[in-house]
Amino acid sequence: MKKLLLATALLALTGGAAAAQTVRLGTEGAYPPFNFIDDAGNVAGYEREFGDEACKRAGLTCEWVTNDWDSIIPNLQSGNYDVIIAGMSITDEREKVVDFSENYFPPADSAYVGLTADADIKTGVVSAQVGTIQAGYVAESGATLLEFPTPDETVAAVRNGEAAAVFADKDYLAPYVAESNGELVFVGDPVSLGGGVGLAFRESDDELREKFNAVIKAMKEDGTINALIEKHFGPETKKF
Numbered sequence: 001m002k003k004l005l006l007a008t009a010l011l012a013l014t015g016g017a018a019a020a021q022t023v024r025l026g027t028e029g030a031y032p033p034f035n036f037i038d039d040a041g042n043v044a045g046y047e048r049e050f051g052d053e054a055c056k057r058a059g060l061t062c063e064w065v066t067n068d069w070d071s072i073i074p075n076l077q078s079g080n081y082d083v084i085i086a087g088m089s090i091t092d093e094r095e096k097v098v099d100f101s102e103n104y105f106p107p108a109d110s111a112y113v114g115l116t117a118d119a120d121i122k123t124g125v126v127s128a129q130v131g132t133i134q135a136g137y138v139a140e141s142g143a144t145l146l147e148f149p150t151p152d153e154t155v156a157a158v159r160n161g162e163a164a165a166v167f168a169d170k171d172y173l174a175p176y177v178a179e180s181n182g183e184l185v186f187v188g189d190p191v192s193l194g195g196g197v198g199l200a201f202r203e204s205d206d207e208l209r210e211k212f213n214a215v216i217k218a219m220k221e222d223g224t225i226n227a228l229i230e231k232h233f234g235p236e237t238k239k240f
Contacts, residue, residue, distance in 0.1 A: 021060055021061055022060070022062070022063060023061070023062050023063070023083060023208065024062070024063050024065050024080075024082050024083070025055075025062050025064050025065065026065045026066075026067050026072060026076060026080065026081035026084050026085070026086065027043055027047060027048075027064065027065070027066060027085050027086045028066065028067065028068070028069045028072065028086045028087070029043055030069070030150050030151060031045075031069075031086065032045055032172070032175070033045050033171070033172075033175075033232040034087035034105075034197075035047045035048065035085075035086060035087065037066070042064075043064045043066065045232060046105075046228055046229065046231075046233065047086070047087065048064070049228055049231075049232075050085075050225065050228055051064075053219065054104075054215045054216065057215045057219070058211050058212060058215050065080065069086070069129060069130070069131060069132075069149065070130050070131050072084055072086055072088075073097060073098060073200070076098065076200060076201075076202060077097070077202060082201070082202075082208065083199050083201060083208070083212070084098070084199065087172075087197055088197060088198065088200055089132075089193065089194030089196070090103060090194055090195035090196055090197070090198045091194055091195070094200070097203075098200040098201060098203065099202070099205070099209055100199065100201070101198045101209055101212050101216055102198065102213055102216055102217065103197055103198045103216075104196075104197060104198065104216050104225060105196055105225075106196050106238045106240055107192060107193075107194060107195055107196045107238075108170065108171055108196070108238050109170040109190035109191065109192055109238075110133075110134050110137070110169055110190065110191045111167070111170035111173055111186055111190045111191070112166070112167050112186065112187040113155070113165060113166050113173045113177060113186055113187060114164055114165035114166075114184070114187045115158060115159075115184065115185070116185065116187075117186075117187055118187075119164045119165045120164045120165075121141075121164065121165050121167075121188055122142055122143060123143060123144075124143055124163075124164035124165070125143070125144045125146050125162065125164050126138045126145060126146065127148060127153075127163035127166045127167070128145060128166065128167045128168065129147070129148060129149070129150065129151045129154055129168065132168075133194050134167045134169070134193070135147055135167075137191065137193060138167050146162060146163050151172060154168060155168075155173070155184075159183070159184075165187050167191075173186075174234075199216075225239075226239040
């Protein structure tokens with residue numbers, strides 16, 4: 001009986017150690033080409049490939065979890081997953097509640113898109129996804145902010161006349177413009193916001209953050225990240 005109890009205890013300990021190496025990655029699954037759900041129902045996109053490679057190099061078993069954008073930080077803090085990997089820009093405001101890795105996507109431009117090049121982006125209605133740096137920028141710009149929970153709804157608002165323009169990451173909007181046959185056009189000049197895109201961690205998870213930081217640095221140095229950026233965003237996209 002004692003041997004059985006000892007074996008059970010050892011099994012529990014080894015099982016716990018294995019479980020400790022499983023890291024849950026939280027993403028939105030609705031922000032291509034950063035992340036989206038493919039036809040098979042799996043998370044796909046730039047962040048899927050980057051995340052899988054980062055986990056492999058870090059010696060971690062990673063599981064993907066999807067979560068609505070507007071509650072993605074609260075659900076990290078409550079323990080529903082361990083890392084946010086969801087096209088999240090590094091900002092001072094977010095740094096107050098989460099800790100970021102170094103960026104795995106460089107600071108990139110945000111842009112306005114409307115039905116015409118003279119759409120009123122100064123005082124008109126501009127749509128943006130709730131909780132984004134773009135929404136914060138619009139709110140302070142003099143325009144009327146119209147927020148939506150998902151990014152595709154922000155573009156739809158322009159098409160159906162609810163908004164004069166949408167403001168979002170230029171890399172996200174570019175495919176919509178390219179595939180619209182002239183229906184959608186960029187408006188005004190691009191705007192640079194944020195410190196690039198990083199992984200977000202609970203403030204207590206320094207060890208996990210540093211493990212990913214080491215991998216991100218290595219993937220920058222050997223060109224892996226730049227190759228993935230070009231694959232998913234095209235050769236004109238900013239790289240490291």
